[in-house]
Amino acid sequence: MIISIGGEMLLKPPTYLVKGVLRTPVGISVTVKRRKAYNPSFFSNSTFFHNHFNPRLCSSDGMGEVYVNPHQDFDMINDASSNVALFVRMLGLDHDLLDREQAVIALSKYSLGGKQCVDTILQFRGSVNLTVNLLRSESNAACEAAAGLLRMISSVDIYRDLVADSGAVEEIYAVLRRSSLSSDVMEQGLCTLWNLSVDEKHRNKIANSDFLPLLIKFLEYEEVQVKEAAGGILANLALTASNHNNMIEAGVIPKLAMLLKNEAEGSKVIRNEATNALLELAKDEYSKILIMEEGLLLVPLVGAASYKSFKPPLYSWPSFPDGTKIEKTPKPSRFGASELLLGLNIEDNNVNIEEGKKNAMIGRTRQQFLARIGAIETEEENKSMGGLPSNPRFTLLPWIDGVARLVLILGLEDESAIARAADAIADASINEHMRVSFKEAGAINSLVKLINHPSDTVKLAVLRAIKRLSISDDVCQRLEEQNALYSLVDLLSNSEISKSLTRMVLDILTRILDPSKEMKSKFYNGPVNGSIKARSAASNAGLTGNENLKVASTTSLETVNVVDLLDSTVLSRLVDIMRTSSPDLQRKAASILEFASVIEPCMEKILSIDLETGLDAVLQQKTLNDTESEIDMQNPELYALEVEDAGYAISAASRLLARLLDFEQFCHIVNASHFTKLLRKVLKSDIPLYHKDWVAACLVKLSYLSGPNFDYNNPINLEVTLYETIPRLIEQMKTSYSREVEEASVVELNRITSEEVVNSTRAVAAGGGIFPLVKVLENGSERAVEAALAILYNLSMESENHAAIIAAGAVPILRRLVLAQGSHWMRALRLLRTLPT
Template sequence: MARCRNPPAWNCAARFLLRCGRPAARCLLVRTSRDDGAAEANPRDPALPPDVEMFNSSVNAKDSYVGLFVRMLGLDNDPLDREQAVITLWKYSEGGKNCIEAIMQFPGCINLVVSLLKSESCSTCEAAAGLLRTVSSINLYRDIVAESGAIEEIFRLLCQSFLAPEVKEQSLCTLWNLSIDEKLRVRIANNDFLPMVVKFLDDEEIKVKEAAGGILANLALSPCNHSIMVEAGVIPKLADLFKSNNEGYKIIRKEAKTTLLELSKDGYYRILVIEEGLIRVPVVGAAAYKSFRPQTYSWPSLPDGTEIQRNSRPSRYGASELLLGLNIREKNFNLENMKVHAMVGRSQQQFLARIGAIEMEDERNSQSESSLNQQYTLLPWMDGVARLVLIIVLEDVSAITRAAYSIADVSINERMRLSFKEAGAVRHLVKLLQHDNEATRDAAVHALDRLSVSYVVCQTIEAEGGSDLLINILKDSNTSSSLLEMTVNILCRIFDPVNDVKTKFQDKFVDESEKVLIGTSSSQDFDGLSISKTSSVSEGTTREKIIDSDVIVCLIDILRTSSPNLQIKVASILEFVAAFEQHVATITAAGINSALDVVFQKGSLDGMDGDDDNALEWNAIEAEEIGLAVAAASRLLAKLLNFEQFCHSIDAMHFVHLLRKILKCNIPLHTKDWVAACLIKLESKFGLASNLGHSIDMEVTLYEMIPRLVEQMRTSFADESREAAVIELNKIISEGVMECTRAVAAAGGIFPLVELIKDGRGDALEASLAILHNLSMHTENHAAIIAAGAVPILKRIVLSEGPQWKRALRLLRTLPT
């Protein structure tokens, strides 16, 4: 006898609840935010449907039809009955918190709902996931849903190849709600589910995209999830969604922005966000922009200061600037895209500031002034650069300071640095060096420090008169150590001799709009529209004129007392100053000898041994910094030796002894080049060979030349370079000095020599065999030669009876084989 699918009592209850939980009552996805910033996919409808209100008021809690439908979820019931029950409960649960509590009073109900996620029916899976979504929207029940295995079951469900969009939406929204709980975030992120969420960002259904974005936004609130999310490829996909202008993407853009802002709190991940064309900009409040006063009746100009002049009178309402881009394109002006983007970005941001529409949405979302001071927003790089430049010209000190630090953070590559230069940031930052507020000055120097990595920006800083202002900061005795270091960094780049050579030999065919020339102006004229650029530095002002005795004394004092990292930069500046003979007397009188002695004394101390791994790692970093400082000081000393007035004041023997000790110590090999060159110059300048007892050339050979050639043999990828090194090394060894062979062995030259024997040919092979034969004359090298695998290679050469077989045979006879 066939079993009745729907008993009469259940049919009555089903019809009633299906009517009161009608589909029209289902709410759209609304993202709400909790106090901790987490978002939930919770349909909020304060007004319950009339039929549900009637049901709640007429049905006694003890005599409710809800229990009947919960029992219909049982595993022993017909699948169609279970499907009808879960659909009914899902629609009923959308009536609000009271309805959800009525369902949750039955223990084990959620476990039965989770089991329905395995159903082959699309409607059943959608209803089960939808019921879990509404239940998980209540804080009290999230743990119950998670403990029932819902996360794992949803993960299994979403792994299916073909899944209805409605099922994906409800399943992802359930995880969206669960991800509000911090401990559940970690559970979701550590699962293999995260790459799947990222994949759903490419789904065709907008609701699925929004749910996936909501999950990622919540997961990003836990910093421990950031590395997993970045490895899963979140940043490029969210950046593309944020920059998309597709209609209906408002929610997903908001979620993408939230996630990217959370990830950008980490400095490394912020770089990845910037590389996707997005800039983190501080939210300073719409009130701060009220101080913005655009110039009226002003001639149009490019943001970097290039003036654009017309024959006719410009409009007081800015129409001339608005139409500037059209006129330039009509006249075929040769403007780069970077300049055009700077103009467009400035026009857009100034327009928003004029009408008072800037940051209105961000200000509404902020709850207090303190939260506003910590808030950031994301903008495409063109608008972001223009917004930051707009902020630094306002009157709000806090806003200016935050914007300057943001400029420093964004200046990660040449493109961004040149973008800020074209947008006029350098000119305004240089002006901020004279600001009354100390924090603002520090922020401006910090921004200029990052921007000055670009050679073009260095020229602009100098053209805007930044060198004078930076030197004033340098001479100020109250300057903090951090500000002093950044100031020295900028001046070192401006006065870098390499950059000076670039300036002298710059290609004359470079577009004039890209050059910043001191004391000159360039112009272009096309049918009445003229573009001209004039530098703000007065004619006749040169680098050497801004260097006075006070600056030199200050620099030498820094060289004497600062850290090795700062000594490198100061020595480079003094090297530039020493190029002018009129400054050499001042340098000598200011005590450069004692300052150089301090640097060399620190380098001559062989304190590179450590007892543990941490000490060894720290000593390697310290050795690198000290070595670079010693090399910079050696270059400075070598340049000063060109002037007789300095040579009369120097104790040559003292410096020779110091440099010889440095040559023998464990500083990195590449830093010994200038030490060796300076030693040779001291010997030739003062004729010290007879006083020293032996030539300095031999020490340079043992401690600089031979280790450098061995390093070239070991690390070079080019066969020609390795062969040239071994031939040069053989010439040194052939002079018959015993110390040379010992130096080769001490530098670890045996293993690369054996490698050259295996792969070498011609003169390189012969040179390698000759050096190994000299090394084999010392029995202490036999073990290393055999360990390097020389014996089978030598036997192969002998058996081949090639040109070098006799030399290989002699070498074999000396080894204990």
């Protein structure tokens, strides 16, 4: 009999096609019908696949879907063995190639009958290997049939290892790399790999660096079935954590993200598989950031029941999502529908709302609409997500919808949902764009209201979100406007809160109450002028010109009065933190106290507390005092980190002490002698040089309080010069790219060594100053060379420095200076004569 299958090929019995009905060798009828791949309804009605066949691994040939008649006599299948044996024998290498190709096509059609048909084929040894061999056929029809047969065999769990061990993976690789290949062959080959990738032991064989770029290329293929299969393979490969690095390096994240960001209607299967793959990759923190950088946010699935507490806002005058209201236009609409049109005036073409506010309004509108109709999360969606092996409690949304969804969840009543949304906001705040987006969407307003939530879990998640968002100065300003400081300070004053909460509150307050921002005028000079605030809001809204659309603040908040905010209880709490906490918390507490010290009315409260005990504790760091500890020898990296943290805390405390010394009242009560001894010890310690600036400044100020005869044998100025000034000048010579800075450093160092030759030259040598000085001789300006020659000559008076000067390469440079007969050749000659050359 002659039929047309794939290409126009001659196919011998026992398979023939009559009016859309495929006849198998034993007379089993299966109806051929067009469909999308992977329709699970087929398998729910087929007894062949019941309890034996994985519905996710269903198969279809190039002609369409195959439905098996469930009412036929399945005992007839046993009679098919002899006919199947005939076709298996025809697969042998001793047969003609055309016969082999026809045989594999017939077996491929027969395998569509289900697991029992596959069992019948695999009764004959070597059938899989002979089928794999036919993947090398140049005929697309034969190659497609071979791949389709392997696809059906690999869809049965017990035969998957047999297919993988037969070399099918390598042969399919070779097929997919062909320059000219039909989409049907691609689909069958990729679906076979999709089936094999279900087992973890086969994924490493598939996830090699050569094949991953090819899979990513298939994601851009026009045929939907090919894209679905490629996406399914990648989703399965992502289930193995060891494959993540290879997948990320191959560039899989941008391609998968593009499938989800594309708003055009596409395949639901490929979107689901892309989501599954990205959710698995997102379990790694670095990968999560890469996914969010592509414009996708991880949004928790909190359950459809949680959204039942969502209450749509009743009619009110319109406002932006961040709470900024749109003022009513004084000029009514000529159509008499000013309120109905929400304050918009069609005559005004100058209204220009900035992009961030537009996106926030779009996202809010979408998510509130979905919540109102009950479609934001459905029970069916939650059940299906719960059945996946990947993370079942998250989904991925484009950032505009994701930001709006997270803000909406913050307004629900479910504590678990609120906490998860706050954690997601914290994770998503990876850059300024996202932080400002959350601010425009109204996240700050909701988070501030939740600071005093009775649940510690919610409170911790909310503070973590605010901490990450407060990196932005715009967010800090919004926090001030929303009275967040009162809630934060009230929370900090409670000494029973956990250390984690204390740390987060201090982080946020340190960013808002930052002394370097000159917050004195902003916080203490009385209420903010309403017109100034209105202008600021209008500027934020991006309005220009004489528009009819005006913006006003949603509240009548006044600027926070720090004198009332930072009362004696809070100040005492900060001092307790300085006395008992880690260096990191000590630094933050000292910074907040420094901010308060800038405001003169707060000084009375600061003087009333025992601040000296807090400063004393910070300046006596255990890491610096425990000189007998062997931690620096056993674990030098840990010791360096501890010294770094101690340096930050000491620098903050020294800066606070220097500010306090500007007030005469404090100078009368401070124990200048005690703090001078502590600071001198710190100055000689191993803390990094850039932390010693304020230590030196405090010592200089304290020296004036101590009188001219205090500790005459060890003058303060000399120690500051040796342990702070000279190392800082040497560091500038090493790191500066400016010739002017280099020259100024060398000239200043020459002045110091000229006044105090012995101690200062030893400090220069001990600080590693010889090598940068020799470098100045080669590349420096005339003035810098002259100063460097003078310093090196003083250093050469100590014979211990000769080896270092010669090792730095000074001799050939000095000889060139002498032979050049320049303005410094006599100094160079004198220095050259002192060296043992």
